[in-house]
Amino acid sequence: MEREEKVLDIVLESLISRCDEIKKSLISFLYRLENEHQKLDWPAFLDNFALISGQINNLLKILKSEKTPPLRNRIFLPLLLSPDRDEDLAKLTEGRVVAFNHEMVPDYLRTKLxxxxxxxxxxxxxxxxxxxxxxxxxxxxxxxxxxxxxxxxxxxxxxxxxxxxxQRSSIPVTSSIQDTNIILAAIYLGKGLKPSTITPKTEPRPGSIGPQIPGQSGPRPPGISKAPSAIKTNIKSASQVNPYGR
Structure with missing residues (x-):
């Protein structure tokens, strides 16, 4: 009987450690989902699910092992029910259960769904x-x-x-980084471009008709006569203009 009790204690310690591993993996995965969901990709999801699935399989292997005593033959019942807060129980359950009372027992000790x-x-x-x-x-x-x-x-x-x-790796390179840099420098900095030449002004050839300045006499093209002036001038002497002239 004592040997069976020792084996049961060892199995329970192993089950508790496996459950702690599963709990830590779930907490880590939930934290990443809430805080790092933008960085997660599908392979990362699969890795987390594979880790949790492997841990659950290890737990099931312990339960199905021949060395594990049949836990169904064991009865788990509370020795004391109290409505008061139990600090040891709250610490053990990480604050999920603060008192083992008549309301909590049916939920945590049930054997059916x-x-x-x-x-x-x-x-x-x-x-x-x-x-x-x-x-x-x-x-x-x-x-x-x-x-x-x-x-x-x-x-x-x-x-x-x-x-x-x-195939992409075997395609030959058809571009040159050096040529690209030269083109960019020519576009943005004007590097390598020749200065533009300024065409000098050409003097009018003899016999050509240039622009006529008002009051300047010059040759007119044949067939064009001088237009009569429409402005009449009246020139008077200074004595006639100034009444105070002597």
């Missing part, structure tokens, strides 16, 4: 038992076909991506 979940599970069991074997086999075949199609699609996409990356 909640009535709502239990009724849903019973309906699913009845539905599965009444299903025809041929119909069930067809559904299994359909699900396997969908899964195989998805696997094949993923494998094909992976092969195409790997072959495309290989």
């Amino acid at each position: 909640e009535p709502e979940i239990e009724s849903i599970e019973a309906k699913q069991i009845v539905k599965a038992s009444t299903m025809n074997q041929e119909v069930g086999q067809k559904q299994i075949t359909s699900i396997n076909k969908i899964a195989n199609t998805i696997i094949e699609l993923v494998r094909t996409t992976k092969d195409e991506w790997e072959s495309g990356s290989t």
Whole structure:
């Protein structure tokens, strides 16, 4: 009897340590989901799920081990119920349970599911038992076909991506970084461009008609006569203009 009790204590310590590992992994994953969701990608999600799944499988292996005594033959019951706050219990449960009273015992020491979940599970069991074997086999075949199609699609996409990356690496380089830098320097800084030449003014050739200045006499093109002036001038002497002239 003592040997069985020692084995039970060892198994319980191992189960508690495995549960602590699962709890830490869940807390870490939830923290990353809440605070680092922008940096997480799909491989990171899969890694976290794989870690938690592996830890749960290790816990189940301990429960299914032949060395583990059958826990179903053990009865777990409270020795004392108190409505007062229990500091040791609050520390042990990290503040989730502060008092082991009549309200908490049915939830934490129950051996069956909640009535709502239990009724849903019973309906699913009845539905599965009444299903025809041929119909069930067809559904299994359909699900396997969908899964195989998805696997094949993923494998094909992976092969195409790997072959495309290989082809991209074998393509010869057709550009030059040095030439690109020269073009950019010419566009933004004018480096390497020749200065623009200024065309000198050409003198009018002899016999050419240049711009006529008012009052200046010069040759007129043939066939063009002098236009009569429309302004009449009246020139008077200074004595006639100034009445005080002597």
